[in-house]
Amino acid sequence: MAAAEDETSNFSEPEAHPMSGGDGPNSYANNSTLQKGAVDSAKELISKAVAEKLDTDVLLSSNTFRVADLGCSVGPNTFLSVENILEAVELKYQSQGLNSQIPEFQVFFNDHTLNDFNKLFYSLPQNRRYYAAGVPGSFYGRLFPNGSINFFHSSYALQWLSRVPKEVVDKNSPAWNKGRIHYSDSTDEVVRAYEAQHAEDMECFLNARAQEIAEGGLMVLIIPGNPNTLLHSNSMGHVTFQLIGSCLMDMARKGVVSEEEVDAYNVPLYAMTPQELEAAVERNEHFNLEKLETLPQVPIPRTVPLTQLASHVRAAFEGVIKQHFGEEILDELFDLYLKKLEDQPSILTSGTSTAINFLAVLKRKAN
Template sequence: MQEEPYVMVGGDGQYSYAKNSNLQRVGADHAKTLIIEAITENLDIDENVSCPNSNIFGIADLGCSVGPNTYVSMKNIIEAVVQKYKSKGRNLPEFQVFFNDHVSNDFNTLFANLPADRQYFGAGVPGSFYHRLFPKASLKFVYSAYALHWLFRAPPEVGDLDSASCNRGRLYYRNATKEVGQAYSAQFEKDMESFLSARAEELAPGGLMAILMSGRKDGTLPRQSSIGPQDLPLESSLLDLVNEGIISKDKMDSFNLPIYGPSAEEIKAIVVKNEHFDIVRLITLTSNSSLMPTVRRGV
């Protein structure tokens, strides 16, 4: 099955991600204290034989887009790690930050605006985070913000005109049938399993992974998703185009956005089943229903 990659608008013009990512920035600001706490309390910085060069502290931001949020998050993470090393009386490592996103992401804009005073060596890593991206045990900290709600692809059955689960007249599973919601949930489980298995190879034992993502409250159904309302104007515009005969009804019915907002319970069940990570925290930010699971690679 082919992946369906959608990237953010590049450059720094009026409609660029760089100028339209304040909501994500607010989420990352809320998560800052939580990340610092997780690093202080749960990051294992003891010398580790399985990490080839323990003087290099590798950090990856998966789905970093074009900035500027990634610069702020990387700075916050490094400051917290430096504090941890200092508090343990350890010599500081050298930091290497890997900025990952889809191949078609505007890496030029990302690189052009890297902060001049950065305390790390930066590198771009193109490719989907649903596959392996890094050598074994080469990372100590993995971060990903507002990227994992992008599925590998929309579940095929919701776009299949012959299927009972076809998501007719909708772009998305909000307010859709139970079957459509379940198909999205199953796709998320499958994708998250691929994501966790790849990261289990790449994260050094004792390393941490902090994920910030859109989600929904425990005890609610997928169809009650809090993400989606912002896509309703697009959905109704497309339906107008169908009614005016400009696009075909079949095209509209078979198209679906590959986005999913899980509940904390769903994430917990997937991490437990995967067996490579311990959940050190699983926080729901009440302000915007964002979820923040932090997991630790088993030693």
């Protein structure tokens, strides 16, 4: 394990990208039903992975089964994911006639220090069958003691980078992303800067988990991304960020924000492909990739109001926008965003038809 430890030792403090807290109309708690679709789609696959890949003979040496949800945000999806995992583990024990040896469960909810943990803990299910604890910090670094976690889970979180690639906000760099806020509608140099940051982050993520996961344990990742053959410019991110970027430029022309502020702002989000995840696991060498599967597409119902879709986007992105531009521009920005959606509603269809969610099951290689 020493090699993995050395590989994470130079990791610097990441940026924080929390979802909108509280329980207001623009909160993540009230605007995460699209993400819930992926959690629901993954339930059967998680149950199957636990049944086939989880080593109960190793786990029987402890009377506590520890689960960590990385990038948990504020609920309610994290509680649903945890319940699905615990149900699968119990079924695994029962199927082997080990009803009397089902362990106690401890669940660690992890997210950035700026996450609204008060909302998270206030919302904990009253009838939960596990001991709950919060673990603040970036999952791109170490969070837990060696060999302490039996099951890692992360859903809709690994698309966030640890930071904006420094080259894209450097005026002297060929990758300077002037006038745009994302790589999806930009130059090859900008795309490569994002790709490099993503590769570095995944190396840190996998090295940290390789040290923390217990022998015989599993890791399940649910990732919103792109198909292997899709151009970056055709992704759902392109649709969203192109609209937000054009809104910010409109506001710059009106003097609400400065053009320099827009040039210095980029969204730290990368839509990886299944192939990129496969390559990251192969480079890492500490895990076997047991399963890699695209989840069934959950289309956005035509009956969903555009105002609700705009609120979903705001819940996810207002935190990183507020950190850069300040809170006072948020209402005007997302009013403009909604207006652009209403003017060209077909743009959503073109974007959502190309996006995918995929699930990966990883297992630590034997020492």
